[in-house]
Amino acid sequence: MKRIGVLFGMENSFPGALVEHINARDMDGIRAEFVETGAVPLDKAPRYAVILDRISHDIPFYRAFLKHAALNGTVVINNPFWWSADDKFFNYSLAAKLGVAVPPTVILPHKKHPEGTTDRSMRNLEYPLDWDAVFAYVGEHGFMKPIDGGGWRDVHPIHNREEFFHAYDQSRDLCMMFQKAVEFKEYFRCYVVGQKKVHIMPYDPRRPHAERYVQDAPPCSKKLLKRVEQDALKLCRALGYDLNTVEFAVEDGIPYAIDFMNPAPDADLHSVGQANFDWVVKEVADMLIAKAKTAPHLPELRAAAFLGAAPQPAKKRARSGKKASANKKFAAKKPALTPQNS
Numbered sequence: 403m404k405r406i407g408v409l410f411g412m413e414n415s416f417p418g419a420l421v422e423h424i425n426a427r428d429m430d431g432i433r434a435e436f437v438e439t440g441a442v443p444l445d446k447a448p449r450y451a452v453i454l455d456r457i458s459h460d461i462p463f464y465r466a467f468l469k470h471a472a473l474n475g476t477v478v479i480n481n482p483f484w485w486s487a488d489d490k491f492f493n494y495s496l497a498a499k500l501g502v503a504v505p506p507t508v509i510l511p512h513k514k515h516p517e518g519t520t521d522r523s524m525r526n527l528e529y530p531l532d533w534d535a536v537f538a539y540v541g542e543h544g545f546m547k548p549i550d551g552g553g554w555r556d557v558h559p560i561h562n563r564e565e566f567f568h569a570y571d572q573s574r575d576l577c578m579m580f581q582k583a584v585e586f587k588e589y590f591r592c593y594v595v596g597q598k599k600v601h602i603m604p605y606d607p608r609r610p611h612a613e614r615y616v617q618d619a620p621p622c623s624k625k626l627l628k629r630v631e632q633d634a635l636k637l638c639r640a641l642g643y644d645l646n647t648v649e650f651a652v653e654d655g656i657p658y659a660i661d662f663m664n665p666a667p668d669a670d671l672h673s674v675g676q677a678n679f680d681w682v683v684k685e686v687a688d689m690l691i692a693k694a695k696t697a698p699h700l701p702e703l704r705a706a707a708f709l710g711a712a713p714q715p716a717k718k719r720a721r722s723g724k725k726a727s728a729n730k731k732f733a734a735k736k737p738a739l740t741p742q743n744s
Contacts, residue, residue, distance in 0.1 A: 404432050423688045424690065452690050452693045452697055454645070457666065467488060474698075475699060477696075480666075482667040484641070488641070491579055491719055493663050502633045505583070506541075508536055510579065511531070514574050543557055546580050547581070549579055590603065590657070591647055592634045592649070596645075600635060602615065608613055612672065629657055709739045
């Protein structure tokens, strides 16, 4: 039996619907359930072929559990090694390299020294900072936000320098970015599943949270929607995320990628609406089932290159050409161990 586990926190509608949807298909040899774990022994592999992670970004114990599971062949969605390393400033840098439009963005030094550091820890930091250069590049109308996190926590709209420095003074020891505001008419939030399927949803971040998924949006040009789809796929494939949302703000016909570090995206029925909810449940179920059929495999990490492929003692040279030929034929049939992307 190959088990698909769902690891989640406070959310209710999506995890239950997903497990029910998979099990309702009554597929031979595949079963979905909520993950259950206690203390994790080093020498015991988890029983899950696939785990969908919805909560480890908030709980270090779960993140360590998932890394252990991945190392032992469980397919973890999304890859916990990359998720641990990712940040939004890198995302913007990558998008720019890929040719995806992003607003001018700068990363800012911590306003307050991180715990355990002092002025002496910052001797490589320019002082005073060239604030005029920052405003010349970004402008004065923008958003200040952390390089990680989500849910609009610690995000500040900025309209002038006074608001900028007030927000910066409140940022504590967070590492913040300042990004130019996009004067958008259209805004989209896109589910991307399995680095193949894209579901584009009209969205308005200015509305109250429960009303942001727009149900009565006017039609958009097919050319714009096609570019949004292609850019969303390009970003998720480069990042390696199998479940993500990508947000685009459209100004003068150009979709600017605003937020695409959402490896546990909102999928609550009451916020996304029934049609969007039904789409993501079905597509995520399809992806998890497909992953379960190919499990187990190693995640894409440096250590995987050494697992199961330890150097063997050199063998004595074959005494005859015939025996050597037979050895070559056997070696050609032996499959190579190659790490795969989880």
